[in-house]
Amino acid sequence: MAKIYGDKDADMDFLKDKTISVIGYGNQGEAQAKNMRDSGCKVIIGVRVGGSSWKQAKEDGFEVYEISEAAKRGDIIQVLIPDEVQAHVYSEEIAPTMGEGKTLGFSHGFNIHYKEIVPPRDDDVIMVAPKAPGAIVRKTYKEGSGVPGLVAVSQNASGDALDISLAMAKAIGLTKAGVIETSFEEEVETDLFGEQSVLVGGVSELIKAGFETLVDEGYQPEVAYFECLNELKLIVDLIQEGGIEYMMKSVSNTAEYGGRTRGTEIINDHVRKKMKKLLDDIQDGSFASEWVTENEKGAPKLEKMRKEGKNHLIEKVGKEIRDWADIGE
Incomplete structure (x- = not known):
């Protein structure tokens, strides 16, 4: 049977004093960033300079940086740009900031599972995946509920990777509905x-x-x-x-x-x-x-x-x- 976690299983202290860099401010990026900020997390945004997402994130009150700078500043880097551009962006702008015990997060495991992205072994690699479009993720959070989600760990260098993923899931609002523990392989192939x-x-x-x-x-x-x-x-x-x-x-x-x-x-x-x-x-x-x-x-x-x-x-x-x-x- 699947392991399902709720609010009581997630400890937000694992995000204390950490900066979460959300890379991308589209459907999921906006929703997850806003929910985590409203849950008390320090969230910054990394997007392309001068684009519509840059302007929108600024208007929404976030600190906004170039992707490379946001990745450098982040303890947790949540990558929420499309699958097809992740590998290039990671290689050019995120990889140089890794290797210092950071946490690299995703909401879909395509690039990790198929090894388009290969992070350093001393970084955590996790997945926190809402099972709903961003607009619904945000709407249900504001209503005091949430949508179901998945969590997975690909690399657990710190020993706290699962706890960090559960804390993020709680900050996004997913543990109110329940999150299922899975693997990158299972999530990608079934999805x-x-x-x-x-x-x-x-x-x-x-x-x-x-x-x-x-x-x-x-x-x-x-x-x-x-x-x-x-x-x-x-x-x-x-x-x-x-x-x-x-x-x-x-x-x-x-x-x-x-x-x-x-x-x-x-x-x-x-x-x-x-x-x-x-x-x-x-x-x-x-x-x-x-x-x-x-x-x-x-x-x-x-x-x-x-x-x-x-x-x-x-x-x-x-x-x-x-x-x-x-x-x-």
Whole structure:
């Protein structure tokens, strides 16, 4: 069984007299920095000079520095910039400040697990990962609650790495909901697999396939949109509220019977084998290598797919329906 930590398991004294340098001030950076500051931590921000994030962090009352200076000043360096730029930024601006018993933190373990970043052995390396977008992390904190999260330790040079990660999780507000202890390997591989097979890749393609099947058979695109995309949120909300069986109880008997008897016709053994292949590529580093190479080339494949996605009929129909709904209100 997973080890789950709550508020009583985390001691904020492990952050006493420490400066936490948050590198990046985007979705997660802003939320985590504000929450930790409001919890009494000393937090500074490291971002690119003169950018929009620099200005916003200044307006929000933080001390803001170039990344190299923020890393130098920090006892704990929480890296919250995109995966694809972390290795370069670490090499150029953070690595020269390491090797002095600091703590290097992440909210996703991609670059550590795949060894794009290799910190000195005498530094702690930890992960504190909220399982929600930054806006929700901030909102729930202000409401006095929190979102669940994960903590992990890759290097424990000080002997206090887990305690530091739990203290940070508490400062961000995660221990109110509970944090699960994991490993960098487990977090990265399950996260990538979930995104590719279900949450981002799988569900998007399933929606488009259903939509295209109906439209190709002559049904109105607007009706197909409602049936294959718009109503999905209602189903997901039910699943999140009470689980799959709760959702099954909440829909009509016809929908339940059709779903139970036909769902396995779509998600069959062939699909499960494909999922296993996705996981194999994640586990052996093939996907990571592909993604790193894609970014080194300027992400041409990703840009091509983005353009194709924007031009899909379901996007055009969806925009029209959403615009109509706004007018109707």
